[in-house]
Amino acid sequence: MIAGLAIAAIEDAEVAAVVALWERCALTRPWNDPAADIALARKGPNSTVLLGREDEKIVASAMVGHDGHRGWVYYVAVDPDRRGRGLGRTIMSAAEDWLRQAGIAKLQLLVRQENAKASAFYETIGYDEAPVIVFAKWLDGREQARQLARPESQA
Ligand SMILES: CC(C)(COP(=O)(O)OP(=O)(O)OC[C@H]1O[C@@H](n2cnc3c(N)ncnc32)[C@H](O)[C@@H]1OP(=O)(O)O)[C@@H](O)C(=O)NCCC(=O)NCCS
Secondary structure, eight states: OOTTOEEEEOOGGGHHHHHHHHHHTTOOOTTOOHHHHHHHHTTSTTEEEEEEEETTEEEEEEEEEEOSSOEEEEEEEEOGGGTTSSHHHHHHHHHHHHHHHTTOOOEEOOOOTTOHHHHHHHHHTTOOOOOOOOOOOOSSSOOOHHHHHSOGGGO
16 A cells, blocks of 8 residues: 555545546547546446545546446546656555455456557556457447448448
């Protein structure tokens, strides 16, 4: 554990600060509403958002949850000013503990192909790249990526 670091679940008053952290860490995307993502993760017992706090400042986050079989993390972030001091490893360790306590044996996570730094981080803290292809489908009627990518002439 890092001296002065406290890890606990997010509280109501912290949502805006967490969204600001994710924006500073370039983790937000136009198609995801981060505040809505936090609300959904806090809705049931199978997921939460863990925060690391130092000097009353939010310095790290990991959204963690499980689907009844595997555990997942999203929004793994460390304040840019406080990187390289073990905070990323520690918030991931807290997410792993949270899942172990829920009876989950394996943690999986998605890394964007262009995020080589994140891949290096996860490899360093003990994660293996898995030989899988991820398929995804929007369930809310949004167009799929391949529809958006289709040239005008074929649309
Ligand atoms: C990835 C991130 C969470 C790492 O946080 P951090 O606090 O700097 O990481 P730590 O200090 O705990 O590093 C743990 C280990 O990973 C290594 N590591 C961290 N970043 C690394 C990088 N970019 N390349 C290689 N190794 C890296 C560290 O050297 C350290 O190794 P050590 O314990 O052997 O010294 C942080 O850089 C971040 O918030 N990035 C932007 C958001 C992001 O991309 N999140 C992941 C989305 S999938």
